[in-house]
Amino acid sequence: MAAKTLYDKLWDAHLVRQNEDGSALIYIDRQILHEVTSPQAFEGLRLAGRKPWRIDANLATPDHNVPTTERAGGVDEIVDPVSRIQVKTLDANCDEFGITEFKMNDQRQGIVHVVGPEQGMTLPGTTVVCGDSHTSTHGAFGALAHGIGTSEVEHVLATQCLIAKKMKNMLVRVDGELGAGVTAKDVVLHIIGVIGTAGGTGYAIEFGGSAIRSISMEGRMTICNMAIEAGARVGLVAVDDTTIEYFRGRPFSPSAEQWDAAAAAWKELVSDEGAQFDTVVEIKAEEIQPQVTWGTSPEMVAPINALVPNPDAESDPVKADGIRRALQYMGLEADQKITDIQLDRVFIGSCTNSRIEDLRAAAEVVKGRKVAANVKQALVVPGSGLVKAQAEAEGLDKVFIEAGLEWREPGCSMCLAMNPDKLGQGEHCASTSNRNFEGRQGFGGRTHLVSPAMAAAAAVTGHFTDVRELMQ
């Protein structure tokens, strides 16, 4: 039998029907629903008089709009009326159709891409979709996972399938050992800097190599999460013992009787020796430094000790124009030091970096230090109620609060500023999120993407600082 990539195996295992025109029907094992991209899908079902195909394949939780401040008053006390309607609509739709939902004040509530794996809803070898582009996160577990639009959310609800076309295979191999202070976030920002924001368009990217294998499940999720920022809807990491161990004892994991059969099946979820990739990118782990984005696209990234680029040095006129426009929006000068960029706010959270390991890394840096005077606000927003509880059990909340950071309730928060957490015009933010697009974190806001440790270092020094200097 021909050698297959992990993506080929996952595709083949879910193929319901292959049409002659190249399109296919693939089976979807899991769908996660949230309040922003589902209301029109449920409305579509109702209008057509359709029912969900399979209730037990779905899980819902509100995350994008929920306030991260005190919310004991429940959904009725969400101040923004449109946000309130959206959260209430999700609750009503899930109640009507019988879909399991972790409502806003359920301790299991959180960001969809934190909750799915945490509950064992996402499992190796599954297909996972959600009306959110960062669904690529779940590929960290050897699952075929990608974002879909609302029409497709409705399609999956109604048919348990998607009409899809097979993607191409790309392997990004990171070999070697990561330096101290260099995290999964730096790895993926570096990769995006190398292949570009559209470099992965049309591909499923498998991240492999010894450096990836040495990274924890949390870190692998961070990497796959940002595959979409390189243009790839799908990011993947092969299953190994780290993956399998992650799922022991999770609520929706296989039962004790099913476990051995499941684990045996999962072990097959690796690319075969000699499998052919359409594109291979090789990166040396030792060359990766802590990263900071300086522009308005995730590919506009540089190592912490570099200078902001100069558009005059760029030969491609469209790119030079892009750099000029980005520098103007970001209020930066060509050739200025990244470490001279002063911060107004710091955001530690999002589906990229709000898991327990992220919070531990940030806490380690701020411990015994204080948020710098020029930083107006430094937010820590855990990815789920369970992450929050774990962090509190470890005393991380106290470390953050003592250092002057705010400790919040779980949600998407300032990553996309649909709730009240947002940047003011012209403010610079060191953010552990995934997109530095214009206006993403608030009208006129200026986002710099970094790792949790680098965000923490920026919080306590007031400007970008090589976190390795604080670790000595």
Add this chain to the structure above:
Amino acid sequence: MRKFTQHTGIAAPLDRANVDTDMIIPKQFLKSIKRAGFGPNLFDELRYLDEGQPDQDCANRPLNPDFVLNQARYQGTSVLLARENFGCGSSREHAPWALDDFGIRAVIAPSFADIFYNNCFKNGLLPIVLPEAQVDQLFKEVEASEGYELTVDLERQVVVTPSGEAFAFEVDNFRKHCLLNGLDDIGLTLQHADEIKAYEARRRQEAPWLFDAIK
């Protein structure tokens, strides 16, 4: 879904690469639970000088005179010319909904982000990929001549300029068929319900842990 067969309309050039979905429709407008009404907030941050709020009357907001779709000569635009990686970023279908609600019927670019490209077809909006050199030529022509119109013919798979020059484009057969006939994907898929059920029965045997776990 609305059919797309052939369309002729005013073209406008949006000359920037990597136009993301946050730019197409900023997040504060995603709170609507409807599919319609996003048009006035299409490209909100590029189009207006102030910060837009949901449910606001946009008629009296200060317009950015430099933004292409605000210029008199591009009023009534229905074919948008764009640069590479158009529609990158989030999966929000509100982006094609906003373009459609504004009156855009086709977008022409050297490349699109995957999810956005896919979402367009679900909404009767046609994304067309042409080689960079041809897109460049169209940018030059539209800027040089006021009232410049393009004809998009899906049946023949060509974009035709006012001088009659035709540029061929590729489109997936299945998507073309659905768009030409205004077909509902879900209805088509449900014609294969027996195959889905057969697959599901097999899957239940092979991976029983994937069933009845989420309660």
